[in-house]
Amino acid sequence: MKKRKTIIIIIITLCCTLMSGCWDKVEIDRKIFVVGIGIDEGKDIKKETKMKSAELQFPTPEEEMERLRVTYSFPDLKKIKEATAETETITVDAYSLSAAKNKVTSKSSRALYKGHVKLLMLGNDIFQYKDTVKEIIDYIERDPSFSRNIYVLVCDGRAENYIKFKPPIEKNIETYITGLIDNNQKNNVIQGLTLNEFLLSLSENGSAMIPTISMDKNKKEIKMDKSAIVKDYVIIGELNEEDMCTMQILKGKMKGGKKVVIYKKHPIDYIIDGGERRIRFDRKNGKMVFNIDIKLEGRMNGHGINMNLLSKQEMNNIEKGFDKTIKDQSERFIQISKEKYKSDFIGLKEYVKKYHPKVFKDIGENWDEEFVNSIINVNIESDIRRIGIIK
Numbered sequence: 001m002k003k004r005k006t007i008i009i010i011i012i013t014l015c016c017t018l019m020s021g022c023w024d025k026v027e028i029d030r031k032i033f034v035v036g037i038g039i040d041e042g043k044d045i046k047k048e049t050k051m052k053s054a055e056l057q058f059p060t061p062e063e064e065m066e067r068l069r070v071t072y073s074f075p076d077l078k079k080i081k082e083a084t085a086e087t088e089t090i091t092v093d094a095y096s097l098s099a100a101k102n103k104v105t106s107k108s109s110r111a112l113y114k115g116h117v118k119l120l121m122l123g124n125d126i127f128q129y130k131d132t133v134k135e136i137i138d139y140i141e142r143d144p145s146f147s148r149n150i151y152v153l154v155c156d157g158r159a160e161n162y163i164k165f166k167p168p169i170e171k172n173i174e175t176y177i178t179g180l181i182d183n184n185q186k187n188n189v190i191q192g193l194t195l196n197e198f199l200l201s202l203s204e205n206g207s208a209m210i211p212t213i214s215m216d217k218n219k220k221e222i223k224m225d226k227s228a229i230v231k232d233y234v235i236i237g238e239l240n241e242e243d244m245c246t247m248q249i250l251k252g253k254m255k256g257g258k259k260v261v262i263y264k265k266h267p268i269d270y271i272i273d274g275g276e277r278r279i280r281f282d283r284k285n286g287k288m289v290f291n292i293d294i295k296l297e298g299r300m301n302g303h304g305i306n307m308n309l310l311s312k313q314e315m316n317n318i319e320k321g322f323d324k325t326i327k328d329q330s331e332r333f334i335q336i337s338k339e340k341y342k343s344d345f346i347g348l349k350e351y352v353k354k355y356h357p358k359v360f361k362d363i364g365e366n367w368d369e370e371f372v373n374s375i376i377n378v379n380i381e382s383d384i385r386r387i388g389i390i391k
Contacts, residue, residue: 031113032104035087035174036073038159039136040123042066042093066093067132070100071163072112073174087172089164097139114145118174120152120195121159124212124228127235134233141199148196151181154228154235156214168220177213180224184211190224190244204350207231207343209247212238229341237341246333249294249326250346250378252277258301261321269301270322270382279351283359288374290348296326299386315384322382330378338372348376 094100254275
């Protein structure tokens with residue numbers, strides 16, 4: 001009996017090993033390895049309203065609903081030098097991303113492969129069409145071929161122009177922009193946003209902060225110095241470098257950055273190496289009360305000639321100057337968040353949901369209103385650990 005079972009197991013194993021195969025195999029030289037995707041509004045995107053108001057109908061083949069203009073960037077394998085290659089692009093007009101993929105396949109001798117995509121770039125004008133943005137995000141979220149670690153960016157203008165841009169340093173735009181993101185993250189200026197973080201932020205908060213790139217055609221350079229505020233799939237505003245730095249401090253995620261204070265008529269740079277956040281929560285008179293305690297640690301990169309940095313009193317005065325400057329900037333940022341954007345950018349919703357679930361259960365559906373009416377106090381304590389070379 002045991003021998004019979006053993007023989008059956010061996011036969012099944014051999015069948016699974018010898019009779020299986022890759023049913024959808026495509027040779028590597030028959031693929032287009034997409035590394036960047038740019039999505040802009042198409043010429044027929046304004047027909048959305050007319051189409052939705054019409055009765056159910058089947059479009060004829062002659063009708064073109066070109067709602068999207070999609071640009072795919074891929075390396076030209078024939079031009080590989082020093083392990084890198086210049087990129088080529090294919091641009092198609094289509095009704096959806098699925099239709100765009102089919103169009104590329106129909107006009108190319110190779111199959112589209114998106115497993116190596118590094119950048120997803122969205123033109124800022126497409127955010128004027130909320131339903132279209134919803135459909136784009138829904139398609140990307142459902143498509144397993146997209147890596148969740150690709151960077152998402154908003155372009156100041158048409159994404160197609162950025163995808164086709166030839167940077168002066170790198171051979172392709174994808175390497176240039178990913179390097180730009182990495183450098184910004186080290187300086188804690190503008191944080192890169194992955195697809196996974198973008199989708200989670202939209203699902204949990206209904207909003208997201210997406211890094212924005214802009215182009216100077218005369219200088220032939222691309223810079224990233226602001227972030228777009230997306231709420232309910234629409235861009236409602238933007239934050240500059242100073243605001244983003246302040247936001248990172250209030251979130252307790254400051255890993256590197258710079259603040260400047262004028263002391264004795266001389267600008268002093270405070271290089272922040274790290275920070276911690278502690279929140280004390282209470283409810284008074286039906287309002288949420290947050291006391292946010294921030295502890296920062298850093299060093300000085302410059303000082304005035306007449307400053308006695310060995311004096312404890314002098315150092316205390318400088319630290320108090322940084323405390324006041326950062327506190328004023330934090331209070332201004334919170335005021336703008338509450339009054340202008342009515343959005344929580346510093347993670348208070350996640351804090352209440354995690355540590356005070358009963359309170360969140362009562363107010364969760366009206367969070368934006370409760371946040372606007374809340375009282376938020378900020379306390380800053382900066383510590384200068386190193387002062388550099390002195391006399």
